[in-house]
């Protein structure tokens with residue numbers, strides 16, 4: 001480990017880094033990025049990397065898009081800040097809400113803006129409670145989520161998240177939150193069970209949970225079409241149809257968390273279209289502005305919105321909102337990002353490269369370290385295992401995933417280790433040659449990881 005640079009020292013002396021082993025930081029330091037161009041980022045030492053994760057699954061248009069920069073500059077000159085509280089408004093927020101309604105996968109009549117995905121999901125819970133209070137059902141408040149789901153880090157969205165790392169140490173989840181099964185067939189399918197049987201079991205288990213708790217106590221279920229931060233988990237065919245039937249029977253609404261899967265990531269505008277979901281409401285963020293500014297949104301249909309109108313009439317006001325929800329910069333960039341997705345046919349481009357993405361993922365599946373290579377559209381994950389045949393995982397303490405991500409990084413590609421799954425989620429603008437190069441670097445890192453695992457006898 002080389003000594004820390006001056007900037008790295010200043011960094012560890014002053015910052016708290018999310019999702020980082022803080023106890024090791026003084027010796028490892030951080031990788032400090034300085035600039036980005038297209039699908040590449042460059043660190044302060046001048047080394048370049050293909051950003052194979054679009055940052056945090058968000059920079060779909062890559063870095064340095066001139067049209068986005070111009071839109072931001074123009075908005076900052078015109079009106080750098082205003083809000084939409086207390087019956088005020090701004091044109092970029094109106095325009096973005098209209099655009100979202102146009103492209104929504106289900107009938108949507110109103111949009112509520114937040115600054116992030118966590119706030120969007122937090123808002124979803126409050127809105128579900130508010131709706132049921134308005135409808136005279138004050139006990140219908142519990143929210144169902146899933147094991148391995150990721151919905152954010154506020155107290156409520158972290159509670160919805162179904163990952164131990166977001167609960168342990170934080171006294172979470174809070175009550176009113178229930179977790180049902182994770183639809184990961186490779187990991188949780190039983191011996192000899194078919195995918196169809198597995199899906200039926202998921203639906204049965206959900207039904208049992210609802211009946212045990214009482215349908216009259218449950219407001220909503222929240223689900224990512226494809227689980228992202230839980231390890232890129234693509235549910236089996238028919239999963240959402242089966243789940244949705246159970247929810248509909250019990251008057252429980254489905255919330256689609258499209259924070260990662262929105263805006264073309266899965267080859268359609270929305271992951272719910274790819275996965276055949278019919279959500280009642282939708283959360284989005286990330287590629288909403290292609291990460292050029294922070295912004296999140298909750299989209300709701302007219303009947304649900306009317307319940308807010310009724311209830312706020314009783315209470316005197318609608319008591320919820322964030323200072324930066326509907327920030328002019330975020331909204332102007334959201335409008336521009338959608339315009340770019342449309343006029344440059346970014347989703348068509350993703351679709352064109354999806355067969356290549358798929359074939360490269362399938363090739364990864366053949367690698368001796370990889371147990372399963374999962375993908376949907378332009379997002380994938382390769383799960384590393386100690387034994388391909390038995391699917392036996394490595395001991396998490398061996399840190400095989402993080403070490404593999406580091407070796408891939410040394411080969412000039414930024415990917416993300418989620419435990420022992422290496423996630424890949426490139427900017428949607430990536431060219432064919434760049435995508436091949438990204439997978440080549442991924443494979444080089446994997447080969448080095450395989451050599452390291454063998455040398456250290458980690459199997």
Ligand code: PLP
Pocket residue numbers: 056115116117118119121150151152153224228229257258259260285286
């Ligand atoms: N929901 C999903 C599906 C996410 O992937 C994320 C972030 O990765 C969030 C919510 C939280 O979004 P944010 O980090 O903007 O609060």
